[in-house]
Amino acid sequence: MGHNIKTVWKEGMAFDSQLMGGNIALDANEAVGGQGKGVTPKQLMLSALSGCTAMDVASLMKKMRVEVDGFDVSVEGELTDQHPKYYKTVKVVYNFEGKNLDQAKLNKIVNMSIERYCGVFEMFRQFADITTEINFVEANVGV
């Protein structure tokens, strides 16, 4: 199984990246000659990482009947100083919010994604040092 995408030059540093399911406007920052009218390519790697593991979590929560009010996955990536600049250290933070969160199951779910299912995690492990953190925010229960 595979994927095909195409990225087409518009003008300057602006591109239209054509994926299955939608297009993404890419542009460089003004500091490097762009106009900031889109996202920068490297960030898409972090978005891929967060989205891949987040989809595993959503899917496993459904299968394991775990409910939350909401969750997000944030990623911080630090680049090397020298060209070619790549993400050398990456921190992935899972934030779950809800009432009476089943923390044991949620920990298990996150670990299943990291260790078994998430292909983007597997790719990142080949070049980055990755740390992960899981936070639970208990929603206030009304009196």
Next chain:
Amino acid sequence: MGHNIKTVWKEGMAFDSQLMGGNIALDANEAVGGQGKGVTPKQLMLSALSGCTAMDVASLMKKMRVEVDGFDVSVEGELTDQHPKYYKTVKVVYNFEGKNLDQAKLNKIVNMSIERYCGVFEMFRQFADITTEINFVEANVGV
């Protein structure tokens, strides 16, 4: 230097990925429980690869005074069969279109991106076998 992004759960397998410069709607295909209302995370890796090298090319064309009518960078990625599924083979194709294209300089520019500047290429080299191809399409010159 680094980047921070956040991906927030909406419903089902749908997420809003929040990057500097814009948001991206992520969703899984219907075959795996999504509604196809966005792009899938893994494809973003290919978009990152094409966008990174395409921006190098745009920047170097300007510096080296090479003109083209247009260009695009397409990427085909083949996934492994087993979990965690990652891109094992990747093909990157550069297509340049214009009149009297300076093929020697364009070849040099692409190689400078691949070998020296493109950080996403450097990351992909750690897990994928990458092949590249450069095509030149000479625009018809009016009679």
